[in-house]
Each structure stands twice: as C-alpha cells, then as structure tokens.
Amino acid sequence: NTAGVGLTVSSSNATSAGATFSGNTSGAGILVTGGTTGHGLSLAGGGTSGDGLHSTAGASGIGINAIGVGTTMAGIAATGGATTSAGILATGGATSGDGIKTTAGASGIGLNAIGVGTTMPGIKGIGGATTSAGLSLVGGGTSGDGLLIATTSGHGINATATGTTKHGINAVGGATTSHGILATGGGVGHGISAVSGGGATGDGI
Numbered sequence: 354n355t356a357g358v359g360l361t362v363s364s365s366n367a368t369s370a371g372a373t374f375s376g377n378t379s380g381a382g383i384l385v386t387g388g389t390t391g392h393g394l395s396l397a398g399g400g401t402s403g404d405g406l407h408s409t410a411g412a413s414g415i416g417i418n419a420i421g422v423g424t425t426m427a428g429i430a431a432t433g434g435a436t437t438s439a440g441i442l443a444t445g446g447a448t449s450g451d452g453i454k455t456t457a458g459a460s461g462i463g464l465n466a467i468g469v470g471t472t473m474p475g476i477k478g479i480g481g482a483t484t485s486a487g488l489s490l491v492g493g494g495t496s497g498d499g500l501l502i503a504t505t506s507g508h509g510i511n512a513t514a515t516g517t518t519k520h521g522i523n524a525v526g527g528a529t530t531s532h533g534i535l536a537t538g539g540g541v542g543h544g545i546s547a548v549s550g551g552g553a554t555g556d557g558i
Contacts, residue, residue: 364371374382387393396405410416419428431440443452457463466475478487490499502509512521524533536544547557 362371376382385393398405408416417429421428429441433440441453445452455463468475476488480487492499510522514521522534526533534545538544545558549555549557
C-alpha cells in the first residue's frame with residue numbers, strides 16, 4: 354500500500370495483546386519479507402518507555418535468533434544515533450547474566466570490532482569507580498591467551514599515562530614464577546626496547 358496502512362491492530366485493554374501468533378512445528382507464526390527498499394517489519398518505540406520490540410527467551414527457545422547471510426548481510430545491523438543513543442544497549446543481569454556473550458565458531462570470530470578514522474576505536478571500555486575493569490580478559494586453561502595482539506604498522510599496545518600515579522601499564526607478578534611482564538626478543542628485535550623521551554627528563558627505564 355503506497356499511502357495507507359494495510360493492517361492496523363490495537364489491543365482492547367492495557368494488559369492484553371493486540372494480536373497473538375503461534376508457529377507450528379517448523380512453520381513461522383509470522384513470515385515477513387521486505388520490499389526492494391522497504392522494511393519487512395518496522396517497529397517504533399512508544400512515547401515514554403514502551404519498546405518497539407520486546408523479546409523474552411523461553412525455557413528452551415531463544416528470544417531473538419538472527420543469522421547473517423553471504424558476506425555483507427548481517428544477522429543484526431544496528432546503527433547508533435547522532436549523539437548518545439547506542440545502536441545496541443546491553444546490560445548485564447543482576448547476578449551472572451552477561452550483557453553480551455559471544456563465542457567464536459570454527460572459522461568465525463566471536464567479536465570483530467574495527468576502528469574508524471583517528472578517534473573512533475573498535476572497542477571503548479571505561480572502568481568503574483573502584484575495581485570494575487573497562488575490559489577484563491582471562492587466559493584459557495592451557496595456552497589460550499587472554500589478549501593476543503599481532504601488528505604490522507600500528508602498535509600492538511599504545512598506553513599513555515595521565516595524572517600523577519596512573520601508569521600506562523601496571524603489571525604485577527604472581528606469587529611464584531608468573532611475571533608481571535615476560536618479554537622475549539625475536540630475531541633482531543628486543544624483548545624490551547626503552548627509549549628516553551627526546552629532550553625530556555624521564556628515563557626509558
């Protein structure tokens with residue numbers, strides 16, 4: 354329909370759904386196909402706190418199951434607003450439920466974040482006021498690294514200290530043989546190469 358709405362459904366009271374659809378075995382409750390440029394389903398949030406889409410997982414079913422197709426068709430494509438409205442806002446549960454949990458597949462990356470321009474990082478993490486880290490990484494049970502970085506032209510880690518007692522890197526060794534930093538040279542590259550700032554008074558080490 355080019356101008357008018359094809360179907361309008363309104364709930365008759367404040368606690369009942371306007372329409373209820375149920376799938377059957379492998380048949381969908383609702384099958385929606387987008388047009389050439391039009392959305393198959395367009396949802397808008399209410400004036401105050403009403404969600405455009407509210408989905409709750411069942412005892413064994415997933416709340417939303419989105420599968421990407423091909424090389425550029427994402428399962429979910431979310432774009433943030435012009436100011437502070439996030440494309441996706443995920444909040445952890447009261448106990449141990451994660452806001453976002455990603456698991457890598459056999460060949461697919463669990464989370465692929467790419468920075469853009471000069472000031473837009475792929476991931477930006479801000480720590481809490483006390484001991485909550487902006488990014489907390491734990492190594493695997495045997496040889497899986499908590500953080501693995503390979504670089505060609507950009508630095509693997511670029512850490513800049515601010516303030517008076519806040520270090521670019523704060524590394525604490527373990528109780529026995531676990532080092533705060535273990536650096537191994539390779540070929541002609543040094544394990545640690547420390548250079549004093551030009552014209553500054555701070556030593557490289």
